[in-house]
Amino acid sequence: MNHDAIGVFDSGLGGLTAVKALNEILPNENIIFFGDTARVPYGTRSRQTILRYTKEDIAFLRRHPVKMIIAACGTVSSMLGADSPVNDIPFTGVVYPAAKKAAEVTKNGKIGVIGTPATIKSGSYETALHNMDSKIDVTAMPCPLLVHLVEYGYTDKNNQITRLAAEEYLAPIRNAGVDTLIMGCTHYPIIREIIADIMGEDVTLLSAGEEAARYAKLCLEEQNLLNDSTEPGHNIYYVSDSVSSFRENAKNFLPDAAHGQVFSSRI
């Protein structure tokens, strides 16, 4: 048993999709979240730059008592591949947990993946899926505008700009006849309703952040690191840019992040 927090990081708001799932799945756990909002987006940058930011994000979280780290970012997870950036505490990214779930739920063996340009270029989800089943047919599309639209708060299901962009990105995936779509960037579930509308109700949507949260629970259970407190856990949020814009954008999505303890911190 361990009362330390679970450390979660992302370039921005997207990592909150993992925090939200952790709060539901592990309500007694404390969470320390870091969103590198001053440097978002990561997904249009070089591998070298993303890995440098990753190192700094992890170093920031490790200044706090954390018992596990989740890279709640498809881009960071894709750059790391199978390498773990920490070896004394458990770590997970989002690629393996999301790919594992997709391989389990697909019935027709056709899986779509959407992610940032860096994620899609890396082929990380295809590699993970093909390691699980070489016959899976993968259609992957980079969606460079979606992170910006989410960070700017263009998230309402009736937002025509976001809908148009999503329609264009998703068309090849819809045409490929997938029955499962991995939202491989943790920002995308924030516009889940738009994506679901475009893909239709027969397509299962998987949130990479949510799958990582479920996987984290398994890791903590296995290593006997779960918090045995019966009190509700507490979230603390750190961002590298403005607290007020983080609160504003988080308000429709994770009220705790909008009204809870949020600090701006240099890393």
Ligand code: DGL
């Ligand atoms: N949430 C990040 C991801 O999952 C966004 C990446 C970015 O900052 O471009 O990829």
